[in-house]
Amino acid sequence: MSKNTVIFGAELSRRGFLQTGGALVAGFGLLQADSAVAATSNNSLNAGLPESWVEIHADNTVLIRTGKCDFGQSSVYTAYRQIVADELDVTFEMITTVVPGDTDTTPDGSGTFDLLGRGVGNLKKAAAYTRQALLELASQRLGVAKDQLSVKAGVVSGAGKSITYGELVKDQNLKLTIPVTGDLTSMFGLVVSGNPPMKPVSEYQYVGKSFKNSIIPAKVTAKEVWVTDVKVPGMLHARMIHPATLGSKLISPGAVDKKRFPNSQVVVKGNLVGVVAPTEWEAIQASRQVAVATKWTEWKGLPGNGNLFRYFRQDADWKSAPVSRSPKSGGNAATAMAAAPKKHSATYEMPYMKHAPLGPTMAMADVKADGTVTVHTHNQNPQALRGQIAMMLGVSTDKVIVKTYSGPGHYGRSNGGNAGAEDEAVLLSKELGKPVRVQWMRAEDFQWSTQSAAGYSDVKIGLDANGKISAYEVDHHMPAMQDDRPIGAVLAGLPTMDAPSDKGARLNSTVNGNADAWVYDGVLNLEERAHGTFQVGQRESPIAVGLRDHSMRTPGQFQQNFPREVAISEAAALAGADPIQFRIDHAKEERVIALLQRLRDESGWETRKSPHAKAMATGTAPVRGQGVSLMFRSGSYWACACELAVTPSSGAVKVEKITMVVDPGIVVNPLQLKRQVEGGIIMGISHALYEEMTFDESGITNKDWLSYPILKMSEMPEIKVVMIHRPDVGNYGQGSEAANALAAPAIAAAIFDATGKPARRLPFKPANVKELLKA
């Protein structure tokens, strides 16, 4: 072999021979210290170092690495292996090791979201490059031209000869340098570039099968090391004392009652106050005692949730950020609307919702005297967290290592790098020179974390004489939905990225983008506008906190899809049309039409106009209704049908059946996708029926599972999941993000169907339903 061989833009080189083992390692070069930006050139890979995506070992096993973590999607342990197995021509079982997350052992960064879209692209391409490199090696070894070779299960064959991948790398130290672009510690990490030959979908053998999730046995047998289990010698337990309000400054910290808590101490940095002790129980008790004695300034700068939508409409600044117009907007909606013989006009309101992970955020940090920092965490974007910690401390990123472990699902809350406790643990550890474990309590996790942004939308729909939509106009309103400033750094007055503003960049901007792709292409006059503003209370808060928002499953899209889908169902009623047929009549995309037809067939849908002929808004007898919703996300089409019963006198809503049909393109793993969709449906019903973050003028008032209830098992309806496998589409099927979003608009439409009263404000708690039935 020549010293270096260029293969479709990647560079294969032999760095020498080894006495034992041997490997081919595909990745990119070490980044320069203090620079997280990788260039396409000048990347060299050091075998055995963590910059690799794919390693072929002499024992014919394969190791893969990804900067993504598992948050319950199973993808990194199932779909990622399946996709690599097919691209590399090895078996699923040959991929014996998956290394996720840690910043010192994984290559590409970016967050745990869009796992089968942007998320898996790097590994897939790295595997394709590696396959080509192995073919090159086999060609040289066997003396057979590359185009005469074929591969099956890691064995290269041609001209009557064959050799395994393991034998090709045995005793050798090979590296394959892959071109990349991007910024390692940015939200989106590094991206493998170039165009190695990829396997046609028709030749997939592993994608499409129901492989089990290899991490489940460890979790079920108590062998998994959870983030909550991480301990190091000398570690102290901490509890935080967060400010009295979302705008309070520290007047004076309380002192520890040393008689009761002899081993506890208070740590203060700016407005950041923590109490540490050698044992967890002492830290909990001492922090309660100190909290009572700690004095804060008063602050009342929030509208309160009862006034939120009046505040949005009358007081919020929607002018400073430019209005976004959707790509499909066109025609002349205003003229067509004016001419429409029938019009629907309504406002739809979505409350703030909490991610509410089942375990409150926690992290353990160890800041050494030499300035190196190790953070042990459960995090959707470890490299981004690494960048944030380095920025906070004013050190280069190479001083910071983020280690990741299993933990409670975050649903997007940490996809920009932090969930709450990480930076606080770092600051306490730095002050004390000892490892510190910070565990938030349940109330703090409701009151000091970020939330999914509230929003409202004004929708106008014009119908022509034939009952078809002649004009659709919407104005969506939502405050900035992504604030990735670590809260401990904010309280301590240390450097962070800027708070969201009209001058912010993509991830801290007050601009509200168009997040919900339009799917009714038969509508010719369309005007979709999205208006953004500052986070509520952010500028008024003397500590620049207020109500901090963060993306949650289908971020921004839920806030636009709920209004659209409920409004379309109401427009169907105005037209006297069946809501599914009405949607089909306005769609052009064949996948949408097939999806809706399948939903009608699978759900037991009654084709008729809505509301139901027996709809009732009064009485003690339950009335029944059906509703439908539709969404396009990440290349996947989703449709949902809901059957429910409303008891008008009590306002109680009982969801009886949900049917979800998804056409994701390629169904990578039917069993895992089904479990994801079931989970999303249940979380989505919970959103629709229960979830609303409440707040007064000073702060968030939800504090536990009684004040922020979520769906319980007895309230789970009959669930039917239908997957339409469409390999021709080429898109890998995504998990539960969209499944979360579909339930609420279908439930709203079904309440309307059952009662004849439009349901336009979430959540549908009994009191709210009773209120809307009076309208």
Next chain:
Amino acid sequence: MLTITVNGKKRDVQGPADTPLLYVLRNELEITSPQFGCGLAQCGACSVLLDGKEVRACITPASAAVGKEVTTLEGLPARWAKQQNLPAAEAEKTLHPVQQAWIEEQTPLCGFCQSGMMIKATELLEKTPHPSDPEIKAAFTTSGPSAHLCRCGSYYAIVEAVRFASTLMAKGGSK
């Protein structure tokens, strides 16, 4: 100092007697399956069996476990082996049918609540070997101090897993 019996072994506890069992198990005894979810007995992530009855370790003082048998997820295989009189060699290799069913049905999503869910399933199946779906749902919703909460929405998979565990237990486990 207290002495409590956890998963069949007597263990000495150094911390104050009012320390919640959760912190004693996790921090002193290195039994980490019960998780801190709320500290308020509202979610079930910390559930353990106390003489076969599900309790919330986050609000149960360690002293309340004295003289009783604590069983955690770690102890389920031995509990099953003892109930089935399995020989020691076989007992070492076995899992509780609830655990087998949880793997077979691919029940956990993030899995943070599932230790408590499996404890609740074990309590249910020991008393009611063949529960109906409403009985399963009631067990996880109304039978304890609070409903067992799962934020990822694994309730559907849990019902399927409990049904499967029930059939496995009737057969004496998967052999």
